[in-house]
Structures are given as structure tokens and as C-alpha cells.
Amino acid sequence: MKRRKFLKAAALGTTGTVLAAPMVNAQNAKTMTIVSTWPRDFPGLGTSAQRLAERITELSQGAIQTEYFAAGERVGAFDSFDEVSSGNSQAYCAAEYYWVGKHPGFAYFTTVPFGMTAAEWNAWVKFGGGQDLWDKLSGEFGLKGLACGNTGSQAGGWFNKEINSVDDLNGLKMRIPGLGGSVMTKLGVSTVSLPGGQIYENLVSGAIDATEWVGPYNDFFMKLYEAAEYYYTGGMHEPGPALSIGLNASWWSSLTDWERAIITAAANEENAAQWDEANALNGQYLQRLVDDHGVKVREFDDDTWDAFGDAAAEVYEETREHSPLAAEINDEFQSKLREIGGFMANFEVKFTTQRNRVLGLD
Structure with missing residues (x-):
């Protein structure tokens, strides 16, 4: 009995140490300036980043005061x-594959062609060694990255003409970043990387013929249907794109364990929330795109998928040749993809395939 009482007291004491907030006043509160790659109040990506910033202040009970700047409000x-x-700022909210010009390894910490789904990627980063590799890469640039969102499998993109074969891609001008853009380049597409706030105007003006963005929920509010009527279902390029909060490494190191735990907890919470939100809303917004705006939903044929696969294999080899760290990240990623993805294929995928067949969902 005494031993049980002692263990209970010890546990409560430990919990109290971890969760107890410091005494906060205006003088000892820390300011955390967050810059974003998303437009302000943009449904999905933008609102998720804003929600994260607010949650950090809320969870810290004011000990960390966040200042949030949307794209263009402080920097581009x-x-x-x-x-x-x-x-100059303490954190950004972004997709890491925007930084492939700095190092191609960053792509693996958002998404890569024929890569991991959201569930697989989270498993790899949290429990399969992915975070260590991310830290190794980000540390070379004075950064620390944490997952803070995922949109799930993304649409293959918006096109102003039907893609009936891989030949129809040749000569198109398309907004598509990351290694997915490199795959499209090999198939004759002229690719550009534009921030979200510039996609609509470029598509409407004809500066680009096609674009990928996210999925029905996010895409609906971009009004891309006004310039491209063909919308392709799940693409090869972004099977489970993660979003990140990238923190200045020196500032991160200056924080107390409690402050780092608060930011990590808020990021983990939003990582789940954004994915849940996308899954909850994508179905109804896809229906609205079709019913309200006459969008024509299509899918790539098997020959086009095979061409994507061949091009992706070339891109991976070129990425490995960049540097020893790029090769290490790619090889570890591919190994875990086969381990984690193999299990998912034999359990989750087999179940959903049969469920969809029985219920007529596909």
C-alpha cells in the first residue's frame, strides 16, 4: 500500500513538473514571429497555420506570444x-519541398512522387528515424523542422485540356513544385514553382496551362475551375504532403524544455487536425465542383502512370547523386516506404479495396 501511494505521488509530481506553466507576465513572455507561405485566411492551408500560431500562445498560457504574418505581409x-x-523571424509555416533549391533532400519532408501517404509518412518521421534525418538536413541551414499538417493524397491537377496519353503532357506549361515537377519536366512539361497566391492569375491569363494545388476543399476556394475544366484525381506527385513549422535552430535551442514541449504539442495537434479537416471536407467540395461549376473529373490512364514511374526512377537517381546526405535520405526513405507501405498494402489497402467494391464506393 505504501509503495503504491509512493508511486502515485511520484507520478503526480513528475506530471506537475512537465505541465506546470511558469509565472507569466509581460516582461518574461517570449515573442515568436512566424512567417508563412500561405495567404491570410486561406481555407485549409492558411487557416491551419493561423490556428497553430494561436494554439502555441494558448497552450503556453501567454508565455510564448506569437506574431503571425501571412505571405507577403513581412516577406515574400x-x-x-x-x-x-x-x-530575423523565429519560424515559418511552409511545405519543405519549396526548398529543394537549397537541397533536394527537403522534398522528402513534404512528399515525393510515388512516395508515402500521410499515415505512412507520419509513421516514418515519428517512429522510423525520419525526424533524425530531417534534423540532420535542417541543421545544416540553422533550422529545426516539425510536422504541423498534412492534406492527404492530392489531386493530379487542373488542366485546360484532357490528358488522354502521356503525349498530351508534352509542351504544357504547369505549376508544380518539388520532385514531382522534375518528373513532369522529363515528360516534356515546362514547369514553374509559384506561391499559392499567384496561381489563379497565371492560370487565367494563360501564362500556365495547368496547375496542381491541393485537393477539392482547398482548390474550390482558389476558383481554378474558372480557367481549367478538367480536374484529375489522385496524382503521383503528392501522395501524402506534410506541412511544416521550421524554427530557427539557435532560437529553438534557447528555449526551455517546457517551451519546446509546448510548441511540439501544438504542432502535433495541428498535424492531425489539418489532415482530419481535409478528409472531412474534400468529398463535399468535390461534389460542389462538379454540380455547381461543371468540373469534369478525370484520371490518368495506366500508360501515363507507367511513364510517371519511369521518370520518377530517373529523378530519384539524380537526387541521390547530389550529395551523400541526399543519398542517405533517399535510401532510408525508400527502405521505410517498402516496410511501412508493404504492411499498409496488405491490411489497410486490401480492406478499403474490398469495402469499396462491396459498398460500391469507387
């Missing part, structure tokens, strides 16, 4: 990396 969307790496 693609200037966020240098803004935080230099220490």
Missing part, C-alpha cells in the same frame, strides 16, 4: 526560409 512566400534561417 518563398523568402520565408532565409528569413528564419537568418534569425
Whole structure:
């Protein structure tokens, strides 16, 4: 009995140490400036980042006061990396594959062609060694990355003409970033990487013929249907794209264990929330795109998928040749993809395939 009482008391004491907030006043509160690659109040990506910023302040009971700046309000969307790496701001909210110009390894910490789904990627990062590799890469640029969102499998994109074969891709101008863009380049597509706030105007003006963005929920509010009527279902390029909060490494190291735990907890919470939100809303917004705006939903044929696969294999080999770290990240990723993905294929996928067949969901 005494031993049980002692263990209970010890546990409560430990919990109290971890969860107890410091005495906060205006003088000892820390300011955390967050810059974003997303437009303000943009449904899905933008609102998720804003929700995360608010949650950090809320969870810390004011000990960490966040200042949030949407794309263009403090720096341009693609200037966020240098803004935080230099220490001018403490964090960014972005997709890591925006930084492949800095190092191609960053792509694996958002998504890569024929890569991991959201569930697989989270498993790899949290329990399969992915975070260690992410830390190794980000540390070379004075950063620390944490997962803070996922949109799930993304649409293959918006096109102003039907893609009936891989030949129809040749000569198109398309907005598509990351290694997915490299795959499309090998198939004759002229690719560009544009921040979200510039996609609509470029598509409407004809500066680009096609674009990928996210999925029905996010895409609905971009009004991309006004410029492209063909919408392709799940693409090869982003099977489970993660979003990140990238923190200045020196600032992160200056925080107490409690402050780092607060930021990590808020990021983990939003990582789940954004994915749940996308899954909850994508179905109804896909229906609205079709019913309200006459969008024509299509899928790529098997020959086009095979061409994607051949091009992706070339891109992976070229990525490995960049540097020893790029090769290490790719090889570890591919190994875990086969381990985790193999299990998912034999359990989750087999179940959903048969469920969809029985219930007529496909």
C-alpha cells in the first residue's frame, strides 16, 4: 500500500513538473514571429497555420506570444526560409519541398512522387528515424523542422485540356513544385514553382496551362475551375504532403524544455487536425465542383502512370547523386516506404479495396 501511494505521488509530481506553466507576465513572455507561405485566411492551408500560431500562445498560457504574418505581409512566400534561417523571424509555416533549391533532400519532408501517404509518412518521421534525418538536413541551414499538417493524397491537377496519353503532357506549361515537377519536366512539361497566391492569375491569363494545388476543399476556394475544366484525381506527385513549422535552430535551442514541449504539442495537434479537416471536407467540395461549376473529373490512364514511374526512377537517381546526405535520405526513405507501405498494402489497402467494391464506393 505504501509503495503504491509512493508511486502515485511520484507520478503526480513528475506530471506537475512537465505541465506546470511558469509565472507569466509581460516582461518574461517570449515573442515568436512566424512567417508563412500561405495567404491570410486561406481555407485549409492558411487557416491551419493561423490556428497553430494561436494554439502555441494558448497552450503556453501567454508565455510564448506569437506574431503571425501571412505571405507577403513581412516577406515574400518563398523568402520565408532565409528569413528564419537568418534569425530575423523565429519560424515559418511552409511545405519543405519549396526548398529543394537549397537541397533536394527537403522534398522528402513534404512528399515525393510515388512516395508515402500521410499515415505512412507520419509513421516514418515519428517512429522510423525520419525526424533524425530531417534534423540532420535542417541543421545544416540553422533550422529545426516539425510536422504541423498534412492534406492527404492530392489531386493530379487542373488542366485546360484532357490528358488522354502521356503525349498530351508534352509542351504544357504547369505549376508544380518539388520532385514531382522534375518528373513532369522529363515528360516534356515546362514547369514553374509559384506561391499559392499567384496561381489563379497565371492560370487565367494563360501564362500556365495547368496547375496542381491541393485537393477539392482547398482548390474550390482558389476558383481554378474558372480557367481549367478538367480536374484529375489522385496524382503521383503528392501522395501524402506534410506541412511544416521550421524554427530557427539557435532560437529553438534557447528555449526551455517546457517551451519546446509546448510548441511540439501544438504542432502535433495541428498535424492531425489539418489532415482530419481535409478528409472531412474534400468529398463535399468535390461534389460542389462538379454540380455547381461543371468540373469534369478525370484520371490518368495506366500508360501515363507507367511513364510517371519511369521518370520518377530517373529523378530519384539524380537526387541521390547530389550529395551523400541526399543519398542517405533517399535510401532510408525508400527502405521505410517498402516496410511501412508493404504492411499498409496488405491490411489497410486490401480492406478499403474490398469495402469499396462491396459498398460500391469507387
